[in-house]
Amino acid sequence: MQVRVQTEPFDAGAELNAFTAATSGAGAVVSFSGIVRDVDGGLQEMEIEHYPGMTEKAIAKITEEAVTRWSLVDALVIHRHGTLHVGTPIMMVATAAPHRVDAFAAAEFLMDYLKSRAPFWKKELTASGADWVAARDEDEDALRRW
Amino acid sequence: MQVRVQTEPFDAGAELNAFTAATSGAGAVVSFSGIVRDVDGGLQEMEIEHYPGMTEKAIAKITEEAVTRWSLVDALVIHRHGTLHVGTPIMMVATAAPHRVDAFAAAEFLMDYLKSRAPFWKKELTASGADWVAARDEDEDALRRW
Amino acid sequence: MIDVMYFAWVRERIGVPSERIETSAPTVAALVDELKAREERYAAAFEDVSALRVALDQELTDFDASLEGVREVAFFPPMTGG
Amino acid sequence: MIDVMYFAWVRERIGVPSERIETSAPTVAALVDELKAREERYAAAFEDVSALRVALDQELTDFDASLEGVREVAFFPPMTGG
Numbered sequence: 252m253q254v255r256v257q258t259e260p261f262d263a264g265a266e267l268n269a270f271t272a273a274t275s276g277a278g279a280v281v282s283f284s285g286i287v288r289d290v291d292g293g294l295q296e297m298e299i300e301h302y303p304g305m306t307e308k309a310i311a312k313i314t315e316e317a318v319t320r321w322s323l324v325d326a327l328v329i330h331r332h333g334t335l336h337v338g339t340p341i342m343m344v345a346t347a348a349p350h351r352v353d354a355f356a357a358a359e360f361l362m363d364y365l366k367s368r369a370p371f372w373k374k375e376l377t378a379s380g381a382d383w384v385a386a387r388d389e390d391e392d393a394l395r396r397w
Numbered sequence: 398m399q400v401r402v403q404t405e406p407f408d409a410g411a412e413l414n415a416f417t418a419a420t421s422g423a424g425a426v427v428s429f430s431g432i433v434r435d436v437d438g439g440l441q442e443m444e445i446e447h448y449p450g451m452t453e454k455a456i457a458k459i460t461e462e463a464v465t466r467w468s469l470v471d472a473l474v475i476h477r478h479g480t481l482h483v484g485t486p487i488m489m490v491a492t493a494a495p496h497r498v499d500a501f502a503a504a505e506f507l508m509d510y511l512k513s514r515a516p517f518w519k520k521e522l523t524a525s526g527a528d529w530v531a532a533r534d535e536d537e538d539a540l541r542r543w
Numbered sequence: 544m545i546d547v548m549y550f551a552w553v554r555e556r557i558g559v560p561s562e563r564i565e566t567s568a569p570t571v572a573a574l575v576d577e578l579k580a581r582e583e584r585y586a587a588a589f590e591d592v593s594a595l596r597v598a599l600d601q602e603l604t605d606f607d608a609s610l611e612g613v614r615e616v617a618f619f620p621p622m623t624g625g
Numbered sequence: 626m627i628d629v630m631y632f633a634w635v636r637e638r639i640g641v642p643s644e645r646i647e648t649s650a651p652t653v654a655a656l657v658d659e660l661k662a663r664e665e666r667y668a669a670a671f672e673d674v675s676a677l678r679v680a681l682d683q684e685l686t687d688f689d690a691s692l693e694g695v696r697e698v699a700f701f702p703p704m705t706g707g
Contacts, residue, residue, distance in 0.1 A: 264410030278434035285707055288424035300633055302699060305683035330706060342707060351508055359501050362707055371706030372633035383634050386703035431625055446551055448617060451601035488625060508625055517624030518551035529552050532621035
């Protein structure tokens with residue numbers, strides 16, 4: 252199990268390969284990457300604030316729960332903070348399991364919990380100013396299925 | 398949309414990065430990779446037979462359906478056939494969408510349909526002989542949720 | 544004349560990957576009965592058709608499907624890709 | 626004495642990322658009331674606590690939680706990571 256909270260960009264493909272190589276016995280590997288997306292064509296950059304200390308603890312706890320619940324061979328979470336440019340990765344999760352159903356469920360669980368329970372806050376900088384991204388009700392609702 | 402049926406190994410990480418780079422506008426990218434797994438410690442290699450012609454058509458049809466149904470920005474399917482060694486990738490799917498829920502659902506749908514509706518047959522070679530892998534009821538059942 | 548293809552253990556039991564067959568069978572099921580009556584290896588391969596799948600011109604279908612206009616029939620076990 | 630931290634727009638409204646506060650408030654809600662009574666910027670930040678989250682010693686909790694033995698309180702809007 253690996254959890255990394257960092258300002259540096261990362262190479263999702265290289266991380267996926269390293270993760271897969273280290274998980275012998277896993278027939279199924281699922282990855283999710285979140286990319287800074289310019290929805291309305293005006294995004295200049297994204298700022299992510301976090302709560303040092305709590306962030307790592309919260310992610311580790313969520314990841315341990317996923318590993319136990321779906322008998323994962325391994326799990327990886329990388330989440331950036333600081334200033335992020337359009338088109339670059341914000342974060343990724345990867346899960347490895349004997350069967351695909353478990354790898355998928357665990358990755359979705361991790362994403363749902365990271366979205367709403369890990370202390371990160373996104374701010375979008377556009378030509379017209381800076382705005383904190385509002386939490387979406389769907390994200391809070393998504394937790395109920397687990 | 399990209400569908401590749403090939404004997405050659407592929408680099409899942411490099412494919413993921415190329416796919417992600419080509420899908421501007423997608424905030425969420427999900428990948429699944431299936432790896433040749435040595436469950437009982439005796440697997441020497443895996444042989445995958447397929448139905449040339451039908452394979453490509455069946456995968457393209459499934460992939461088009463996923464792209465339409467979940468409004469994907471893009472989708473990728475790579476599936477190998479021939480002789481595969483333990484620890485190497487069998488296949489991968491990747492999906493890109495504005496939101497994670499769609500990227501996850503489409504990837505799972507693709508996997509469920511590829512498992513049971515694309516004409517591939519796995520044979521496992523062990524010290525004691527060669528055995529065709531039996532289809533699992535769970536895989537057929539998994540189709541019902543879509 | 545129709546092209547008949549076999550995959551995986553169906554191919555192994557019948558002994559050839561494909562063959563061209565002269566038939567006037569109206570449906571897949573009728574073709575299967577014709578083949579089973581021919582030789583033991585076909586009878587062995589088609590012993591339990593509930594364990595088999597069939598595609599007509601590369602589209603999955605059922606054993607009661609019509610063969611009218613069909614150029615290519617394929618028999619195989621349930622797929623195990625992915 | 627308790628360390629109080631603020632994040633995202635709560636931090637911006639209050640104007641500092643953290644401060645050490647002398648308080649005998651028994652619960653989070655009581656602490657919020659104390660702060661709101663202090664200055665307008667706190668009143669603005671805590672205007673609608675239903676839009677806020679609180680963590681005690683880095684664990685998410687509720688506004689009616691006790692502050693007994695707590696060293697660090699953090700207030701912030703709903704998280705938007707991932």
